[in-house]
Amino acid sequence: MSLLTLRQVGKRFDNGTEALSGLSFSVDQGDFVSLLGPSGCGKSTALRLIAGLIAPDYGDVVWQTERPETGFVFQEPTLMPWADALTNARLPLDLKHVPRGEGNDRAAAALARMGLSGFESAYPRELSGGMKMRVSIARALASKPKLLLMDEPFAALDEITRAGLNDDLLALAREDGITVIFVTHSVMESAYLSSRVLVMSPRPGRITAEIALTPGPHDRLSQEFAQAQARVAAALLEAA
Ligand code: ADP
Numbered sequence: 001m002s003l004l005t006l007r008q009v010g011k012r013f014d015n016g017t018e019a020l021s022g023l024s025f026s027v028d029q030g031d032f033v034s035l036l037g038p039s040g041c042g043k044s045t046a047l048r049l050i051a052g053l054i055a056p057d058y059g060d061v062v063w064q065t066e067r068p069e070t071g072f073v074f075q076e077p078t079l080m081p082w083a084d085a086l087t088n089a090r091l092p093l094d095l096k097h098v099p100r101g102e103g104n105d106r107a108a109a110a111l112a113r114m115g116l117s118g119f120e121s122a123y124p125r126e127l128s129g130g131m132k133m134r135v136s137i138a139r140a141l142a143s144k145p146k147l148l149l150m151d152e153p154f155a156a157l158d159e160i161t162r163a164g165l166n167d168d169l170l171a172l173a174r175e176d177g178i179t180v181i182f183v184t185h186s187v188m189e190s191a192y193l194s195s196r197v198l199v200m201s202p203r204p205g206r207i208t209a210e211i212a213l214t215p216g217p218h219d220r221l222s223q224e225f226a227q228a229q230a231r232v233a234a235a236l237l238e239a240a
């Protein structure tokens with residue numbers, strides 16, 4: 001079932017930059033969709049439109065019913081340095097005035113979901129880059145989202161940490177029935193994670209190719225995965 005459809009969406013910023021023009025795509029319930037394109041092609045702008053943080057100049061962002069509970073994860077973990085992991089993960093619940101006891105339980109469960117049981121009292125300075133990103137994802141999970149919008153969340157992490165987080169994210173999305181829209185400029189990451197890769201043109205961004213893939217996880221050294229990456233890379237080169 002289609003969750004969300006963007007129809008011929010355009011966005012020009014006040015300084016005259018045309019970020020998106022004629023952007024159209026649909027996302028189905030349970031999809032893991034990657035938006036793949038070069039820096040500056042409008043990927044983050046598309047995510048912010050979907051989140052309702054900015055409005056399109058023209059075109060429509062249409063929800064099947066209404067926007068489901070949505071979590072947002074950015075490239076930087078953006079944790080409060082003076083607060084421990086539990087308090088950081090609880091932030092969206094505090095903002096919604098969820099009672100403290102319930103907030104603590106939900107934040108602790110989200111941290112556990114991200115493999116951080118026992119680190120509730122740790123401060124960001126005591127955590128590795130990968131663990132900080134896990135707290136950031138736990139913070140998004142604390143509000144029990146049905147949709148996760150992720151903006152290059154693993155771009156600053158080393159390869160091994162990134163691969164681990166890729167697998168955990170896939171398991172999480174599948175087990176908890178979360179639809180994911182994932183912004184990346186990595187061919188490998190998009191091919192690994194996605195049920196569909198949407199390739200964007202350079203700015204102003206629009207979709208130039210849509211590639212349906214076998215959803216991950218994959219054997220990263222297999223011939224099949226090499227072929228999936230080659231398909232995605234070819235579409236990206238063609239868009240440039
Ligand atoms: P991407 O995520 O693909 O790197 P963005 O969506 O961040 O691209 O940006 C698309 C284009 O819009 C870029 O040229 C960027 O400089 C510009 N842009 C983004 N946000 C703003 C803004 N608030 N005001 C002006 N220009 C912006």
